[in-house]
Amino acid sequence: MKLAVELAGIRLKNPLLAASGTFGYGVEYEGIIELATLGGIVSKGLYLEPRDGAPPPRIAETPSGLLNAIGLQGIGIHAFVKDVLPRLRAHDTALFVNVCGDTVEEYAEVARVCDGAPGIAGLEVNISCPNVKQGGMAFGGDPRMTHAVVAAVRAATRLPVIPKLSPNVADITLFARAAEEAGADALSCINTLLGLAIDVETRRPKLGFGTGGLSGPAIRPVAVRMAWQAARAVRIPVIGIGGIASAQDALEFLIAGCHAVQIGTANFVDPGIYERVLAELGAYLERHGKSDIREVVGTLEYPGEASECKTGGTP
């Protein structure tokens, strides 16, 4: 079975990436799982400098979901490049840096640092974190700002640029197109949904930050719908993210037109998920008489549309 895919000129040995913020810097799982099993790893969000993040409590369970406000605590891009990257490069998997910034200039500067560091396959641009007061979703909630950030990062690096879009907008296609026009090579869809959980005994939010981002199986149908809309709106490939915990879940995104997917919250439930999902993907292809995962991409038969309707893009 062929599970390899190509995305924005990057060859991935399989379509499963670890989502930013759910896999640390990757090295935390050394010795617990075989990192080479993964198609790729997207780092925790990185600014130029280290960040403290949001006050605890930072996570709360919700029905089939996880509400979090970590607030992009991180070691900063310089420490990542110096201390983590050399160790991470020893593993045969594609490495992506999740790029953050308070300003357009900071995004570009982080991208510039990555451009000079060996071993990075691509940049995911975080314009959709709901848990910071500046930057984050502010850039992902206005198509002109999305365009400005992506264009600035585009100009600062030769690496593939992959904006991660927010679901907290009325029409994601406006943002998908803005990012594509600004020179994005692919899109990550979606980040967490803005949520609020309340402790009724104390009448306070369950999270120290107040609101948080919802992830996990609870958001999967929303994520599949938005990834599908984005994939139809642009010619660049889309990476599907949102509540994937099995091969079935991953296949929903692939069939909807995504060329790869990211596994997030499910890493916490089982860090060994990659091996299991890859085996299940192989079994699915066999059962459907296919030999290559790429044959599945964009094959959604949507009611009222011709089955030949192209939902994916050409990578």
Place this chain on the structure above:
Amino acid sequence: MSANRTSFLVGREGIGGPYFLLTFLHPETAREARPGQFVMIKVGVSAEPPLRRPFSILEASPERETFTLFVKAIGPGSSALCALPVGGVAQCLGPLGRPFSPPPDGTEAALVGGGYGVAPFSFLGSELAHRGGAARLFYGGRTRAELPLLARLRAQGMEVVPATEDGSVGTPGRVTLPLEAHLDAAKHPQRLYACGPEAMLHAVARIAAARGLEAEVSLDPWMGCGVGTCLGCVVRVQGRDDARWTYRCACTEGPVFDAARVVWPGESESRARQAAGGRT
């Protein structure tokens, strides 16, 4: 090195009400676990409950390749675990976290366990006994029913001083009462170890600070991953040399912390702001 594997439940003992002793086959945890360490465990990989749960290790047996948990069935995660039949399986990652550190020679250990927070002290008590040191456990709860391990801990040779708020067994009132009485009378230097409700940990930290004693506390915030990737379980911890506090992961830099360095919720407003120099 911790290991992530499917683990068979090989022993299940109800010890009254919602309390169970659950023994799992997990060679790595059995071999390498230290007192104060924990496992992340969940029955199956379904979406409910969404996360694994951290549990302190009650005992580990390298010979049998098993470890035992003391679990109170109170929520969906712990209840599913307690409902698992012998021969059933759970997904388990362990051993994890920073263990308790033993007291220096000549110093006695005073262990303070509140409710199901007593879990790590069977393991710590046995280890200290093997080292030939003296250890005494102050075991508190609201009622006798909240002290289901009392007879078992005594049977393993530990000196246990119970306290209940309703006076149904041991000293009536908070567990810190017999602890302070003991510290007043102690002839040898004492080191405190505490695990239980946050208010109790804070009280033990205050007692230790007032008496100039060292204390280690095991904190229990919500955890997402157990290995330092989600950064969901952070606590405020003061740096050395009185530097500003920073967020530390309870899963990898704890769950055991030096009580004097923990910035407790009640004091977080003033002390935290002062220490942080206005940064958030």
